[in-house]
Amino acid sequence: MLNQLPLTFLLSFCRDKIPGKGEDSFCYSFCDSAGMLGVFDGCGGAGARTHAYYSGKTEAYMASRLCAGAFYDLFRMHYPEQQDTAAFVRDVLQPGTLEQLSRFQPPKVPGTIQIRGSMVRTLPSTAAAAIVQAQDDGSVKVGAIWAGDSRVYILDGRGLAQLTVDDATVTDPMLNIYEDGILKNIFCSDRAMHLNYREVVVKPPFMVLAASDGCYGYVTTPMEFEGLLLRTLLASKNVAHWEQILADAIGSFAGDDHAMCLAAFGYEGFDELKYSFNERTMHLWNTYIQPVENLPAEQREPRFALWEMYKHDYLRYLKDGQI
Template sequence: MGVWTEKQRGHGEDAEPLFLHHWSSGSGLLGVFDGLGGSGGRLVGQTRDGKERTSAWIASRCARAASEEWFQHSIDHGVQRNPESYQESLIGGLRRVGGLRHSKVNNKLRRELPTTAAVLDYQVAADRVSWQCLWAGDSRCFLLVPDEGLQQLSRDDAESGDALVLLHQDPPMTNVVSADGAFQINGARGEALFPAVLLCATDGFFGYLETPALFEHVLLDTMAKADSQATWASLLAAAVASYTGDDATLTLAAFGFADYAEIRDRFAGRATTVRRDHRDPLDGLTERADITATRLQLWELYRAGYERRMPQGQGGER
């Protein structure tokens, strides 16, 4: 399932969500890509219908296409997928874009075709799913399971790894995909028994909420209210549009469930817990000091579970 919304219709700098599954091998790829409008905000060309496009808009689409090609090539030729080969594919895909108008201003803050990338390269077995999480920037990969809730599988390329700090201070990214090749693809591996949900999201989904737990609440609350996968996607799109200040993209795959009704039923208890313990305590608070203190208390309750699988450094295995 994928969800994709634009802050400004027709000008969203997130690429559409990527979700691929190769049936005979039981492997697949989920991915999201957020073009960086600050460093990539200059206009570089036009579409065939005359719409001006920014470097960021083009970058996210090129990264998405390169990711799909990387996965397809590995399937067709039996090539191993790893951070190094993925980085090479991204650089090649971005550098194939020709005819861009170059700025006459030498601005070191500008990157050539800058974008985030967060992908989950997964493999399904009889009773479990394993994955390779690959990323650069602040788009994220997650695992969602009924008993333990939402767990972050990537680690933002920023000075802080604290998800609450990142929500409220928004420090600059230290590593992003770009055509100059001056970036690193981080990698981390893991596995989980069924049932499980893997997902990737850009910061439009999780970066405009009071606490990290509220992203899980949005996922589970809309899930509980939906009677089908299509309705869940629609409710998620409406929910994120009500609070985000950015484009927002999400892609997910669920494993070990018979149908959507079972997904909803298996997460019903967790949805109640998250609402009671992490959303309700913030309701009705108006004083900033009270909100800040409550937010810190709630994060301490949630943090250990949320960070259980998060890499400790820049990449690594957990």
């Protein structure tokens, strides 16, 4: 008999910066012993071409939805329970999603000038997903899958930890806030790409989340993203309320569409989860958030100094030199 996945709850949101033109998407699917949650961010810079074929939508808009649909279908149809997730990613998820993108390539319209160049891609989108699977000893295997700069995180009593490394010219999470690195590897139907995969085994209780850059990219330090998660958690009355005020809080400052899927494992319930983060929130607040918020917006150096302290735990799942 397969082990039961200790899922406590799941929340998700996908908000448009400009209503109706949002280029983010998400999907999730769970069964007894395994689950998958992911976000997809259509790349508006590379995929700005619009097509009558897509009722005037951009290729970025279409690409994120095609990727989300492919991940959902492929996981539900082909994920082999208690099997090799890395092989599933390599042999099924990557080729299957690329096949889906190539099937929906927009036709060329005769007589029109085709915009091209190294910045232009056909149906470009990032992807970041986690496949979670219950283990015999009660732990959960978390496989982080990604291309581009959408991210998968673990959030537990030690704080937020990034599992993915951005496929970008800038990989340091703090520096990337200021430099906006160029993406080097994304889903698209006209260039080679690859899905990255990293696997960790985590003892519940913990949360895993997938987030697009609209969620984490508009704060001045990575610790403020954790601060945002925890402060909205402690201010919320239940899961639905947390989902709403977290999305609202991100939307109040984000300069981009923002999508997130978050799943909690191994908690008795929402109140226990909230309580379990009191100590962490107090530490984060006193050590990082208050000092950052007391700084003038233009002061970078003290922020980078705090990041140097914070990143030890934040990068705990990554090997030295991977960022």
